[in-house]
Amino acid sequence: MAETATPASQAAAQPSVWRIALRNRSVFWGGLLLVIIALIAVFGAVFTVDPIAINPIARLKPPGDFGLFGTDQLGRDVFSRVVNGARISLTVGAAVAVISIAIGLFLGLVAGYFRYMDAVIMRVMDGLMSIPAILLAIALISLSGATLLTVITAIVIPEIPRVVRLVRSVVLTVREEPYVEAAIAAGTRTWLIMLRHVLPNTIAPLIVQATYVCGSAMLTEAILGFLGAGIPPEIPSWGNIMSEGRTFFQLTPWIIFFPGAALAVTVLAVNIVGDGLRDSLDPRIARTMR
């Protein structure tokens, strides 16, 4: 009476999360746009002039002879500054996403799996969530100076609770699954159960969450730069380019327009990828991954 699995579904493993995701059109095009922006950020310094070289002769020139995007009040090339600023934005976005997901994943797993840790962790998270990122950043910068690290720290801290809540909710449902109980009954150590049976269920929602964290981190970084509480002015970032262009906004709108447009396009690309991921991963999980 030996039976084998149905031949109709002989395909070996389930398709990977990434394979499913890339089949979605908005993930593909949004992702392509992001890759291009990332390439520009990485290799931009090679084909642009020095972004902080001052040229007093060519101040506040419109786009054209003195550079693709014109020049600012010190005669610096706006195109070069915007291209170099991309590096800061993408670094902040990616770093905040990775760090907050890593910390949030760990805390969320612990809070969801160990009931006695839940109340402690979640109350601390409620506290963190009430801190506005911008105020925290201003406070941190006045304490330890304006560096990339302070900016990232300031944005990461209020993001963590959102990730923790998401992970915790997934863990709370998964830990009741019979296959987790079967693993307990099989004597599997707790950390291994969390790693092997619980954690994989959080990956797909976390990938989606990461894109939103990334997009909002880039915006927050720009706001901080604009307020003068972000990356120091000698390093061009989209936020502080706009901040410096503010004074001459009505005369020379290009100084603000180009970094603003770059920021908008980048965040848009990230969000398109995020929406696509949610569309393609969520129903998929419901159907085939359970």
Place this chain on the structure above:
Amino acid sequence: MSPILDIRGLTVSLPKQADRPYAIKDISFSVNAGEIVCVVGESGSGKSVTSFTVMGLHDKRALTPVAGEILLQGDNILNASDAKIRRLRGEKMAMIFQEPMTALNPVAPVGEQIGEMLEIHTSLSGSRRKAKVLQAMRDVHLPDPEKMYHSYPHQLSGGQRQRIVIAMSLVLEPVLLIADEPTTALDVTTQAQILSLIKELQERRGMGVLFITHDFGVVADIADRVVVMQNGEIVEQGPVDQVLGAPGHPYTKMLIGAVPSMTPPDRAEVTGETALSATHLNKQYGHKGMFGRGRVVDAANDVNFIVRRGETLGIVGESGSGKSTVARCVMRLIDPSSGEVMIGDTDIATLREDKLRPHRRDIQIVFQDPYRSLNPRRTVGQSITEGPVNFGVSQAEALERARRLMSIVGLAPEALDRFPHQFSGGQRQRICIARALAMEPMVLIADEAVSALDVSVQAQVLDLLEDVRDEFDLAMLFITHDLRVAAQICDRIMVMRKGVVVENGPTAEVFSNPQHEYTRSLLAAAPGHGVFDKETA
């Protein structure tokens, strides 16, 4: 007399990627006034597609009726406009579903939900409407309709909710009632009441009833005529006595033969050593508030039993009886409030997790839901070898053991590399049994392990459980709500109700001479008792 519902040559196609081209193929049958027609079949037989297509509720993106007609009092429903079908639903035909909780809106009082039917389909005034709703609630024998009118679904029991759903579907006095597994989610005693209610209402109103079920016991109790479906086709139809008494088609014979008998086979008393025992086992949920308030539920109250090696002890009870709580306490998936659980000669009831882990291998469990008990991301081989590897068995040796067990449970050893979603429910349950056996346990707990399976598969898995019990000299704790299943496999039976053991004894004795009133009512309520168990009656 022309039939109320006449289905002629109906074929419904499935989307291309499905495993067969048609959900139902060329089926024809009719339902006359004053008649209950049971459509019976296993999962995937197309019985629910049939009922949903009649109601126009089928998933229109996936299912397309491509041939045939559905005549409701002479009108072809398949050609009717959406507006017309909406009017027909409720006025001419109504449907009741399996799960009454999800069929009702949780945020509206039940009386208003019944009244909504009248509001949409009639122009009655508010007071007349209410009077009619109350009458409908009285018709389904709900206690104190005036008060219950304002109740919300969660305040009612499962049986009361199903009565509300029935009242809702019948308030417009349709000529056809479609019931899709209406008692499957209910306890056996409640099921018996709902079945007799449907029969009573049908007789009083002379409706036609199309009753979908997988349970031949229910068929025997309620049907006038039976339609047997397999893989989307009708294999046999006829009057109930003929189909049940002298089935013509081999599939029908197989299904009827697979219904477990309520007569327990003769069993010798097992005298092996005691493998598992529980003494004064208690489990309370909830806890007292600071000032003695708060609600405490005794899920298990002073439960005592022993199971010997080679013996099966059945714990039988309805939902909320505490039978699963006992299993989970014994497994230490939850911590008992007090009492002793002895495995061999160790009391595991209060051991700390690190001290307990070495004893976990001695006691294994097979769960009810075969779709959720295996991690969908891990291969069958990984799932089976996980336990032995935890206990220091080498990967190669564990894999070898897994291969051997796969053939013992009747699956091909090559299937170890596949993922759970590539197996059917019954096959997955075999895998779960193999996973439990891989630990070489003393005690195997089967928590409703065959309840989610089709009756033919159920019989095979029961046989398998019995085989492995004998082969590995296991002590088995068999948790079930189904008396028929219990009769077939258990040496001794313990009947639980509201956390208390009300009766306890050898299976044959409990079935032939039940001492407790509750056991007697359970036995009487078992569907099909009169037809399938004539020799005991």
